Amino acid sequence: MLRQKFELDSIEMRRAYCDALIEEAEKNPNIVAVDVDVQYSMGTKPFYERFPNRGINCGIMEAHGIGFSAGLSATGIIPFFHAFGVFATRRAFDQVFLSCAYQDLNVKIIGGDAGVTAAANGGTHMPFEDMGIMRNVPKLTIIEPADSAMYKDAVKFMANTHGNFYMRSNRRKTVRIYNDDARFIIGKANLLKEGRDVAIIACGIMVYQALLAWEMLKKEGISAMVIDMHTIKPIDKDIVRYAAERCKAVVTAENHNIINGLGSAVAEVLSEECPTLLKRVGVKDEFGEVGTQEYLMQRFNLTALDIYKAAKKCLKEV
Amino acid sequence: MYNRMKTAAAEIRKLAIQAMAAAGYGHIGGSMSICDVLAVLYEKILNIEPKNPQKKDRDWVVLSKGHSGPALYAALAYKGYFDKKELLSLNKNGTNLPSHCDRLKTRGIDLSTGSLGQGISLGMGAAYGNKIQGIDSYVYIILGDGELQEGQVWEAVQFGAHHNIDNAILIVDNNKRQLDGYVEEVCRQYNLRDKFLSFGYQVFEADGHDTKDIYEKLLKAKATKKPSAVILDTQKGYGCCFAEIEGFNHYMVITEEMAQKAISEIDKRLKRQLC
Numbered sequence A: 001m002l003r004q005k006f007e008l009d010s011i012e013m014r015r016a017y018c019d020a021l022i023e024e025a026e027k028n029p030n031i032v033a034v035d036v037d038v039q040y041s042m043g044t045k046p047f048y049e050r051f052p053n054r055g056i057n058c059g060i061m062e063a064h065g066i067g068f069s070a071g072l073s074a075t076g077i078i079p080f081f082h083a084f085g086v087f088a089t090r091r092a093f094d095q096v097f098l099s100c101a102y103q104d105l106n107v108k109i110i111g112g113d114a115g116v117t118a119a120a121n122g123g124t125h126m127p128f129e130d131m132g133i134m135r136n137v138p139k140l141t142i143i144e145p146a147d148s149a150m151y152k153d154a155v156k157f158m159a160n161t162h163g164n165f166y167m168r169s170n171r172r173k174t175v176r177i178y179n180d181d182a183r184f185i186i187g188k189a190n191l192l193k194e195g196r197d198v199a200i201i202a203c204g205i206m207v208y209q210a211l212l213a214w215e216m217l218k219k220e221g222i223s224a225m226v227i228d229m230h231t232i233k234p235i236d237k238d239i240v241r242y243a244a245e246r247c248k249a250v251v252t253a254e255n256h257n258i259i260n261g262l263g264s265a266v267a268e269v270l271s272e273e274c275p276t277l278l279k280r281v282g283v284k285d286e287f288g289e290v291g292t293q294e295y296l297m298q299r300f301n302l303t304a305l306d307i308y309k310a311a312k313k314c315l316k317e318v
Numbered sequence B: 001m002y003n004r005m006k007t008a009a010a011e012i013r014k015l016a017i018q019a020m021a022a023a024g025y026g027h028i029g030g031s032m033s034i035c036d037v038l039a040v041l042y043e044k045i046l047n048i049e050p051k052n053p054q055k056k057d058r059d060w061v062v063l064s065k066g067h068s069g070p071a072l073y074a075a076l077a078y079k080g081y082f083d084k085k086e087l088l089s090l091n092k093n094g095t096n097l098p099s100h101c102d103r104l105k106t107r108g109i110d111l112s113t114g115s116l117g118q119g120i121s122l123g124m125g126a127a128y129g130n131k132i133q134g135i136d137s138y139v140y141i142i143l144g145d146g147e148l149q150e151g152q153v154w155e156a157v158q159f160g161a162h163h164n165i166d167n168a169i170l171i172v173d174n175n176k177r178q179l180d181g182y183v184e185e186v187c188r189q190y191n192l193r194d195k196f197l198s199f200g201y202q203v204f205e206a207d208g209h210d211t212k213d214i215y216e217k218l219l220k221a222k223a224t225k226k227p228s229a230v231i232l233d234t235q236k237g238y239g240c241c242f243a244e245i246e247g248f249n250h251y252m253v254i255t256e257e258m259a260q261k262a263i264s265e266i267d268k269r270l271k272r273q274l275c
Helices: A013-027 A045-050 A062-074 A085-091 A093-101 A115-121 A130-134 A148-159 A206-219 A237-246 A262-273 A293-299 A304-317 B002-023 B028-032 B035-045 B066-079 B084-089 B118-132 B151-162 B183-187 B192-198 B211-224 B256-273
Strands: A002-008 A031-035 A055-057 A078-084 A108-112 A141-143 A165-168 A175-178 A190-193 A198-202 A224-228 A231-233 A249-257 A277-283 B060-063 B139-144 B168-174 B202-207 B228-233
Touching (some): A031 A062, A045 A055, A062 A085, A062 A093, A078 A085, A078 A148, A085 A093, A085 A108, A085 A165, A093 B118, A115 A293, A130 A165, A130 A249, A175 A206, A198 A262, A206 A224, A231 A262, A249 A304, A277 A304, B002 B028, B002 B066, B002 B084, B028 B066, B035 B066, B035 B139, B066 B084, B118 B139, B168 B192, B211 B228
Parallel strands (some): A031 A078, A108 A165, A141 A165, A249 A277, B168 B228
Antiparallel strands (some): A190 A224
């Protein structure tokens, strides 16, 4: 499943996404794209070119776009709704909650520019809270893919599974973690490295950072387990328990506020089922700001070094 | 034909009042103001089969002002979607008839509503979805005039015009009142007709308590093959004597005695109306 060598992807994530959506739409005539003036940002333009009658650009109206998508899905259409993550969640939360989830409809919400990947758009457009908001929606599945291979597979899964999904995405080129033929099971995390000292549970762009931290720890003789928790909700409780049983401590790593994101979800499982020392690497309850992704990862302590330090601190405390 | 619609309107009013009296309270004002349009829709306009509520080519009704659910439930029971006795479970623990419309609980409810402003987008989605699948169907979206204060409504109206969603017909229950008082005093709506016209809609106005007028205007709206809105001039609480005289009738405590008097009055008025 894992690549021999981790390299920057040759294509952008948004391109991979749109390719996957077109592939699914070729097979299923009920799949449509709904955008809110984000065809270029979210990379969905090729879908509109391929299927001129199956793409609906609402204009800048997230609340209506979500509600409209929910109505579409009530007739059997499968809408993939695209918006910046901040607006798909913060702005349209009541619509996601009541128009989609409350009535068990079938809307696939793709929220762009996860966390620091919003980079030059700055604090107004930087979702550090989207997973936290969406975790409160009953029966909503939340996914954050680590690379384009996983992204594509997640599109396939969503297209073929009834229910409302929120997938936080990243439009940029990202380091490839997985082989092209890798397959994923939504709700079942990927155990990427076995270990016995400390377990690192990460999602999205932090999976690569976790793998880098694994190497740093290995050089010091520390055996780290690395888990890609691509499905934040429903969280894979089995693998959290497994990690807690095998290792002395757990570190979570997310490109998101540590409040109510991956770290909180893991903490809930640990505290209720297998109390274990936990350190959360993530944004410490701050607003985003403008800058390059690299700068922002340093600024908000989202690097492999931060994961490494958290792991070392854990092992010192246990 | 018009007698049939008038009778249906009276029966729907009576059933809705009985349901709310059984609960002891309810959104009486906004429920009463839509009974006539519901009678027209369910008696004469809609392509529906109460025994087959999921019929693929059915017409849809989206009660965007979802708090008026009791009136819609009464219409559904009147048409045989479920037993009229079930109306007496309104708002009771474990009921299939919650205060606001819920498609997962109530037979015949096409989409869940209650958060004002959302039903119009849902309805447009359903209309568009049916259209692109080649399903010949209309979606009737009932909005409150107070509800039009929600920004999402105007997102949807603009969207409907741009995409020429001609199989969704907007119906505005213009009863001039909202929860806190008169719309004019809370946040005036200016000229409703002009607002819809400026968005490119075909606009029709009807006396919302005259079933003949409502019927004719709905037929005209269907015939335009353009996005259209039918504005109904209504009175909040209309037809229910105790609600008609109450300044605050958005939500009232309703006793069995009040209900019985109101029902007798409805019967008396109906006799006078039938030609």
